[in-house]
Amino acid sequence: MNDIKCAFSIDFEDWYQGFEIFPMESWRNYEPRIERNCLKTLELLSDFNVKATFFVLGYIADKYPQSVEAIHKEGHEIGAHGYSHTQIFKLSPEKFNEEIRRTGNTIADITGKRPIGFRAPIFSMVKDSWWAIDVLVENGFKYDSSILPTFNYRYGIVAAERFCNEIKTERGNSIIEIPVTTAKFLNLNIPVGGGAYFRIWPYNVTRWGFRQVLKNGQPGVFYMHPWEIDAGQPRIKLPPRLYLTHYTGLDTTERKLKKLLTDFDFSTMADVFGFEY
Numbered sequence: 001m002n003d004i005k006c007a008f009s010i011d012f013e014d015w016y017q018g019f020e021i022f023p024m025e026s027w028r029n030y031e032p033r034i035e036r037n038c039l040k041t042l043e044l045l046s047d048f049n050v051k052a053t054f055f056v057l058g059y060i061a062d063k064y065p066q067s068v069e070a071i072h073k074e075g076h077e078i079g080a081h082g083y084s085h086t087q088i089f090k091l092s093p094e095k096f097n098e099e100i101r102r103t104g105n106t107i108a109d110i111t112g113k114r115p116i117g118f119r120a121p122i123f124s125m126v127k128d129s130w131w132a133i134d135v136l137v138e139n140g141f142k143y144d145s146s147i148l149p150t151f152n153y154r155y156g157i158v159a160a161e162r163f164c165n166e167i168k169t170e171r172g173n174s175i176i177e178i179p180v181t182t183a184k185f186l187n188l189n190i191p192v193g194g195g196a197y198f199r200i201w202p203y204n205v206t207r208w209g210f211r212q213v214l215k216n217g218q219p220g221v222f223y224m225h226p227w228e229i230d231a232g233q234p235r236i237k238l239p240p241r242l243y244l245t246h247y248t249g250l251d252t253t254e255r256k257l258k259k260l261l262t263d264f265d266f267s268t269m270a271d272v273f274g275f276e277y
């Protein structure tokens with residue numbers, strides 16, 4: 001155990017909502033599993049006495065308010081993850097504003113608190129969506145956790161800062177950016193903070209990365225989805241790369257998570273980075 005706490009976050013969406021090839025209108029065709037996976041995730045966190053930050057999709061908050069209420073009642077932080085899971089750069093500033101306003105309002109109706117943290121769908125805070133920082137600030141968000149300082153075919157800003165930093169916009173707004181953890185290997189930023197990376201690589205890779213950042217005096221930042229511990233979810237036809245990154249390791253992830261929760265001390269994003277929530 002280290003003195004520094006790490007942040008544990010959950011992108012709270014159902015198993016079929018993270019594919020950019022399935023628009024919101026098609027979601028009703030898939031078997032909903034969010035309620036059972038919510039309970040499973042809450043149980044895992046409670047077993048380790050960990051409070052986490054749930055970045056909730058607005059659509060889910062609208063359809064499953066009881067799940068969001070249950071998360072809130074257990075003392076976890078609720079942040080926002082957009083409404084329709086559309087990558088930001090595919091939205092206009094007006095549409096993005098409408099999405100996060102609607103999501104924020106729904107969350108506030110359920111919990112009595114407005115979210116202060118945001119994570120973009122598919123880490124889509126990239127150069128083409130930089131305007132979104134102003135929209136977030138103007139909607140009361142204090143921090144963003146949407147920039148992955150690495151290369152990926154779907155996202156990432158390779159040259160972005162690896163640790164918590166302040167972003168200032170030309171309009172004079174500022175927000176705190178809290179990137180998911182990457183570790184340094186040679187000259188590369190290796191993503192070790194969750195998702196497909198966590199499921200595909202051996203657990204020790206994440207442990208090595210988290211130890212490295214803690215040694216630098218920085219908290220690790222981890223993220224998962226509730227469907228990543230649901231090995232029984234339907235198998236559907238997907239393009240090969242999406243199939244691989246979605247379905248690999250579903251049966252071993254819970255075991256790996258238990259190791260992670262044993263090896264490191266975790267709390268919410270707000271708690272670890274000193275925000276009032």
Ligand SMILES: [Zn+2]
Nearest residue numbers: 011018121122
């Ligand atoms: Zn997502």
